[in-house]
Amino acid sequence: MEQLDALLLARLQFAFTVAVHIIFPAISIGLASFLTVLEWRHLLTGDRIYKDMFLFWSKIFAVSFGMGVVSGVVMAYEFGTNWSEFSRVAGNITGPLLTYEVLTAFFLEAGFLGVMIFGWERVGPKGHFFATAMVALGTLISTFWILSSNSFMQTPQGYAMVDGRIVPADWLKVIFNPSFPYRLAHMTIAAFIVAGFIVAACAAYHLLKGRRDKPVKRSFSMALWLLLILAPVQILIGDAHGLNTLKHQPVKIAAIEGLWETEKGGTSLNAFGWPDMEAEETRYALKIPHMGSVILTHSWDGEIHGMKEFPKEDRPPSYIVFWSFRIMAGLGMLMLLVAALGLLLRKGGKLYETRWYQKFVFYMGPSGIIALVAGWVTTEVGRQPWTVYGILRTVDSVSPISSQQAGVSLLIFVVVYFLVFGTGVYYMLKLMKKGPVELTPDEFSRPNPGLHNRPLDVLKKE
Amino acid sequence: MQLDLAVIWATIIALGVFIYVTLDGFDLGIGLLFPFVESKEERQVMLNTVAPVWDGNETFLVLGGAGLFGAFPIVYSTLLPACYLPLILMVVGLIFRGAAFEIRAKAHRTQALWDLAFVCGSALASFCQGITLGALLQGIKIADGKFVGGAFDWLSPFSVFCGIGVLVTYAALGCGWLIMKTDGELQKKMRMVMNPMVGVLLLIIGIISLWTVLGLPAVAHRWFGSGNLVYFLPVPILVVVCVWGVFKTVREGHESMPFYLTLALCFLGFSGLVISIWPNIIPPSLTIWDASSSRESQLFALVGTLIILPIILVYHFMQYRVFKGKVREGDAGYHH
Numbered sequence: 001m002e003q004l005d006a007l008l009l010a011r012l013q014f015a016f017t018v019a020v021h022i023i024f025p026a027i028s029i030g031l032a033s034f035l036t037v038l039e040w041r042h043l044l045t046g047d048r049i050y051k052d053m054f055l056f057w058s059k060i061f062a063v064s065f066g067m068g069v070v071s072g073v074v075m076a077y078e079f080g081t082n083w084s085e086f087s088r089v090a091g092n093i094t095g096p097l098l099t100y101e102v103l104t105a106f107f108l109e110a111g112f113l114g115v116m117i118f119g120w121e122r123v124g125p126k127g128h129f130f131a132t133a134m135v136a137l138g139t140l141i142s143t144f145w146i147l148s149s150n151s152f153m154q155t156p157q158g159y160a161m162v163d164g165r166i167v168p169a170d171w172l173k174v175i176f177n178p179s180f181p182y183r184l185a186h187m188t189i190a191a192f193i194v195a196g197f198i199v200a201a202c203a204a205y206h207l208l209k210g211r212r213d214k215p216v217k218r219s220f221s222m223a224l225w226l227l228l229i230l231a232p233v234q235i236l237i238g239d240a241h242g243l244n245t246l247k248h249q250p251v252k253i254a255a256i257e258g259l260w261e262t263e264k265g266g267t268s269l270n271a272f273g274w275p276d277m278e279a280e281e282t283r284y285a286l287k288i289p290h291m292g293s294v295i296l297t298h299s300w301d302g303e304i305h306g307m308k309e310f311p312k313e314d315r316p317p318s319y320i321v322f323w324s325f326r327i328m329a330g331l332g333m334l335m336l337l338v339a340a341l342g343l344l345l346r347k348g349g350k351l352y353e354t355r356w357y358q359k360f361v362f363y364m365g366p367s368g369i370i371a372l373v374a375g376w377v378t379t380e381v382g383r384q385p386w387t388v389y390g391i392l393r394t395v396d397s398v399s400p401i402s403s404q405q406a407g408v409s410l411l412i413f414v415v416v417y418f419l420v421f422g423t424g425v426y427y428m429l430k431l432m433k434k435g436p437v438e439l440t441p442d443e444f445s446r447p448n449p450g451l452h453n454r455p456l457d458v459l460k461k462e
Numbered sequence: 463m464q465l466d467l468a469v470i471w472a473t474i475i476a477l478g479v480f481i482y483v484t485l486d487g488f489d490l491g492i493g494l495l496f497p498f499v500e501s502k503e504e505r506q507v508m509l510n511t512v513a514p515v516w517d518g519n520e521t522f523l524v525l526g527g528a529g530l531f532g533a534f535p536i537v538y539s540t541l542l543p544a545c546y547l548p549l550i551l552m553v554v555g556l557i558f559r560g561a562a563f564e565i566r567a568k569a570h571r572t573q574a575l576w577d578l579a580f581v582c583g584s585a586l587a588s589f590c591q592g593i594t595l596g597a598l599l600q601g602i603k604i605a606d607g608k609f610v611g612g613a614f615d616w617l618s619p620f621s622v623f624c625g626i627g628v629l630v631t632y633a634a635l636g637c638g639w640l641i642m643k644t645d646g647e648l649q650k651k652m653r654m655v656m657n658p659m660v661g662v663l664l665l666i667i668g669i670i671s672l673w674t675v676l677g678l679p680a681v682a683h684r685w686f687g688s689g690n691l692v693y694f695l696p697v698p699i700l701v702v703v704c705v706w707g708v709f710k711t712v713r714e715g716h717e718s719m720p721f722y723l724t725l726a727l728c729f730l731g732f733s734g735l736v737i738s739i740w741p742n743i744i745p746p747s748l749t750i751w752d753a754s755s756s757r758e759s760q761l762f763a764l765v766g767t768l769i770i771l772p773i774i775l776v777y778h779f780m781q782y783r784v785f786k787g788k789v790r791e792g793d794a795g796y797h798h
Contacts, residue, residue, distance in 0.1 A: 063564050069517050070560035074553050076527045080542025081549055087542075088607060091535025092755045096763035099532035102525045103766055107774040110521040114514025114781055122784050167756040399543040405613055409550045416554050420561045427568045 007398045009406035010082040013413060015380075017074050020417055022376060023369050024068035029143060029188070030195020031061040032136035034222075039129050048439065049214045056215065056436035057199070060428050062117050065109075067424045074413070082406065086387050086397035092167045093159060093174055097149040105142035109135050143188055151180035153388050154379065155248045166391060178248055182241035183379075189234045190375065192226065193335065194368035199223040200338075201365025202432040204358040215436035217352055224342040224351070224361075231339040235332055239295075245382075246296055249389065251310040252382035255318040256325045257292060258282035259306045266301035267292035272326070275318035280308060282318075316384040324377040331371040338364055467760040468750045471533035472743065474767060478529055480732050482522035484635065484725055489516045491636020493559055493584020494629060496577065498655060503791050504648045505577070509563070511643040511789045516563060518778055520556070532763040536753040537743055540609040544602045545594045545616050552590035558583030585629065592628030596621030599674060599681075599738070601745040607752075620673060627666040631728060634659045638721030641712070643789050656712045656720055660727075664705045667731055671698070674738055680746060681738045694737055701730045 035058055042050035076098070079087050087095075115123055115131035123131070158173025159166050168174055203220035246253045254260075258275040259267065260282065269291035273282040293302040307315050338361060345351045383389055387397045489512040499505055512519075531538045542549060562580035569576050597616035604610065637659055640652045674681045685694055704727040711719035743750045754760060 066517070066560055066564040069520065070557045073520070073524060073556055076524055076531075077542065077549055077553055079531065080527075080538040081546050084539035084543045084609070087531065087535050088539040091531055091538060092759040095528070095530075095532035095535050095538070095755060096759050097532075098528040099525075099763045100766050102521065102528040103770040103774065106521045106524055107518070107770075107778070110518035111774065111777045111781055113517065115784055118514045119784055162756070165756075168758045168762065171758075171762050399539075399546075400609060401543055401546060402613060405546050409546070412550065412554060416557060420557050423565055424561060427565055430568070 005403035006401055006406045007395060009403055009410050010398050010401070011394070013082060013406065013410040014078060016410070017071065017078065017413055017417070019373050019376070020421055021068070021071040021075055022372065023194075024064050024071060024421075025139070025142070026191040026194045026369070026372055027064040027198065028061060028068050029139040029191035030193070030198075031057055031064065032132075032139045033192065034195055034199065035061060036129075036133050036136040037222075039132050043125060043129055049218055052215045052438050053219060053436055056431075058117060060198075060431055062113075063424055063428050063431075065113065067421055069110075071417075071421065080399075081409075082399050082401065083387075083397050084399040086392065089164065089392050089397070090153070090166050090388050092165060093152055093156075094149050096168075097145055097152070097175070101142055101145035101149075105138045105145065107138075108141065109138035112138070140188065143191070144184060147184045147187055148175045148177070148180055151183045152177050154183070154383055155179040156388055156391060161391075166388065179241075179244055182237065182244045185237050186234070186241050186375070189230050189237060190368070190372050193230050193234060194372055196223045196226045196230065197335075197361075197365055197368040198432075200227065201362050202435065204361040204365075205433070206435045207352060207358045208355065208362065211435065212352065213438050215438055219436065220361075221346075221351070224339065224346070227335065228339040228343055231332070231335045235336065238329075238332065242296060243298070246304070249382070250305050251307060251315055252321070252379075253296060254305060254307045254310070255316045255382060256321045256378060257296070257304070258285065258318055258322045259292065259304060260308050261306040262303060262309055263292075263306070264303070266290040267296070267304045269295065270322075273322070275322050277315070277318060282322075313385065316382045321378045321382045324374045324381070328371045328374040328378060331367045331374070334364065335367060335371075467757060467764060468533075468754045470764065471529070471754075471760055472741075472750045474764075474771070475526060475529045475533065476732075476736055478522055478525045480729065482519070482526055483631075483732065484728050485519035485522060486516075487632045487728065488512070488635040488639040488721075489519055490559075490584045490588050491632040491634070491639065493580050493636075494588065494633040495636050495640070495652075495655070496581045496584075499648065499651065506567075507644060507648060507789055507791055508640060509566070511640065513563070514785045515781060517560070518781065520560070523556075529763075529767075533755055533760050534743060534750065534753040535755050536607050536748065540602060540604050540607070540748070541594075541598065541744055543609045544611055545597050546613065548590040548593040548597070548616055552587050552594070555583040555586030555588075555590065559587065584632075588629050588632045589625040592625035593617075593621045595628065595735075596624030598744065599624070599735070600678070602748075604744065604748055620677065623666075623673070624670065627663075627670055630659065630663050630666055631731070634663050634724050635721075635728065638708075638724040642718040642721045645788050645790070653712055653715075657709055660705055660708045660724065663727070664701070667701060667734075671734065678738075678745075684738055684740070697730055697734050697737070701727060701734075704730065 035054055038050045038054045038057070041047065042054065079094075112131040112134040115128065116135050119131065120128060152174055155178045156166070156174075157177050158168065158170040160169045161167070199219050200223035203216050203223065206216045207220060242253070255275070258270045258273050260280050266289065268287040268289045270282050271286045271288055271291075273285035275282045290300055292304060293299055296302065296304055307318065341357060341360075342351065345354050345357055351357075385393055385395065387394050492508050492512055495508070496505060499508065527538075558579040560583075562576045562583060566573060566576040566580065593616060596618070600618060600620055602609065602611060603615065634656070637652050637656045641649055641656060644652070675685060676682070685691060704723050707723045708720050708727070711723065739745050741749050741751075743753050
């Protein structure tokens with residue numbers, strides 16, 4: 001009984017810490033690439049507005065990056081403190097992948113971040129651009145490795161079992177496991193969308209306040225162009241990812257869709273409902289005939305295995321993934337709407353003057369983050385009851401710790417996270433409320449305009 | 463002949479931990495020295511000396527963790543549960559001070575609170591690292607590759623003393639760093655603190671050495687019973703020479719020698735510890751070979767490490783070059 005409680009607490013702790021953590025890297029990944037584009041445009045065109053925008057968004061990036069680093073350290077150590085059996089059994093695979101992430105990504109980011117944020121005076125414009133590009137590249141490489149590791153846990157291949165431990169047999173197969181390309185693309189684009197909505201919502205806020213200066217308008221415009229391309233692409237990738245999951249983790253799909261029976265001649269879609277794990281049925285289901293087959297198999301009467309075909313102890317909790325998936329997919333559709341409306345308004349020349357649309361974009365600001373977390377909940381809870389799919393169960397992964405230890409540390413983390421990351425988010429919002437500043441030519445011609453546009457100066461003027 | 467990958471990996475990780483201890487040591491040390499400096503401007507200068515480099519420094523801690531995870535997963539799955547509470551608290555300390563770096567300059571009404579978070583976070587992280595070191599040295603109960611001890615095995619007078627030892631070590635490193643990176647009043651103040659601090663450090667090194675030799679027969683055997691004493695003897699002798707060097711160079715007003723000599727002192731202390739536990743990775747019984755991951759895992763991670771680590775060291779070095787020289791009030795940093 002004690003071990004079971006420790007397990008539950010350890011799972012809660014991991015879910016909580018990883019859900020908070022992922023938000024910051026996602027913002028950093030998206031903003032780093034955005035900043036690289038801004039600086040590249042500035043170098044190419046000499047247009048000062050790009051640098052104004054860079055100086056503003058780099059401050060928000062710096063806070064987000066710092067939060068990501070410190071919350072990430074927690075994750076790395078949790079594998080050992082709370083999930084030592086997982087580390088023992090799967091460490092041969094996940095350990096080296098994590099080592100590669102640190103070596104190729106973290107150091108690249110950390111090595112050039114100082115120059116990017118504090119080095120305007122110390123290196124030339126091209127050197128500075130190089131530093132920014134390296135930081136952005138670092139965030140993308142980091143995404144590559146961590147998703148390879150996560151995808152291995154979802155769809156393991158290229159391994160052998162020796163003395164009850166997973167050992168690598170073919171590293172290329174391990175890294176490029178079946179779900180990896182889909183998950184990598186889905187997550188990278190999700191990070192860009194997260195940042196895109198933050199930039200767009202911040203600009204929308206200032207447009208609503210009546211500002212019409214170039215940094216605000218250009219932020220709004222660039223973010224909406226990005227979303228116009230990425231929102232539909234993300235839906236297509238998500239669809240392909242779904243087909244891939246159906247092939248490799250069919251019970252996850254059945255749980256996401258709340259399907260219990262294998263229906264002949266076409267599966268209907270449960271648009272809404274409440275999956276009941278005990279009764280093995282989805283209550284209050286709103287069924288749309290054939291839509292399940294159309295979405296998941298791209299055919300009118302494709303067959304999908306229901307959860308009843310899998311042993312009870314192998315089914316993930318459907319009531320969670322059913323809803324988390326619908327939150328993600330629903331927000332995806334809303335995002336597409338934002339992007340399409342933006343294009344229409346732009347064509348009509350009313351993009352900067354349509355208040356209801358700006359309000360819409362403003363309220364959609366956190367949508368990227370919510371969809372991201374909901375998507376991760378879907379794929380991670382959908383992997384249950386396994387940590388490494390089909391090989392190692394979650395119940396066998398936990399450390400030999402007591403429930404007191406797991407409970408106390410959970411409590412500490414919850415308090416500390418709300419205190420620290422709450423404050424971090426507060427300051428990010430405060431910076432965004434102030435918005436980008438257009439520098440006068442005089443300020444701009446100083447050797448280091450960045451110095452006169454530091455966070456404190458901005459806040460002092462309040 | 464097959465390469466002994468475990469030895470290579472143990473060397474790499476020892477190197478990584480050493481780099482971490484010295485680099486993050488001096489920036490954690492700055493947090494520990496905050497209480498000795500009251501002026502707001504001087505505190506800001508102290509922070510600005512490490513602003514561009516601190517998270518690069520901290521990345522070596524993650525490298526240590528990831529390297530252990532990749533090459534010696536058994537260490538990960540035994541040492542970490544054994545030192546559960548200190549490690550959690552260490553991470554909490556690092557969170558507070560990392561956040562304080564970013565937030566302090568942006569906060570007005572709550573700046574004093576963030577200063578406190580910076581000091582306490584730095585102290586907590588340093589102290590817990592020392593506790594973990596102490597717990598490791600005194601040994602951890604392992605059976606069948608699993609931790610079988612109790613939740614508070616790590617707590618002992620020895621481990622607490624190691625915690626204090628690490629606090630003093632980091633404060634001395636931070637002090638040396640500030641002597642090098644600052645001038646004027648602040649530098650003068652640091653010069654005054656430096657000598658007593660290094661004196662205390664020498665005392666602590668002495669006590670820990672005696673304590674391990676007298677209290678842990680295996681350590682006594684390593685040093686005195688294995689016939690290698692001649693090779694090990696330079697370590698304690700050089701420690702004394704280094705301390706004497708710090709005293710002398712601080713008195714003579716050297717800018718950077720006190721820092722480099724303190725680095726050397728750390729290297730010697732660290733070598734002493736490695737000598738004491740080798741070839742165990744977790745005393746009393748887990749050797750580096752017992753703890754190894756599969757040969758394929760170690761080889762795969764090693765190829766990348768040997769190619770990439772030198773490159774990392776080069777661009778870290780370049781970053782220090784970019785930000786070389788004295789830091790003064792009003793230079794680029796968090797608060798301006």
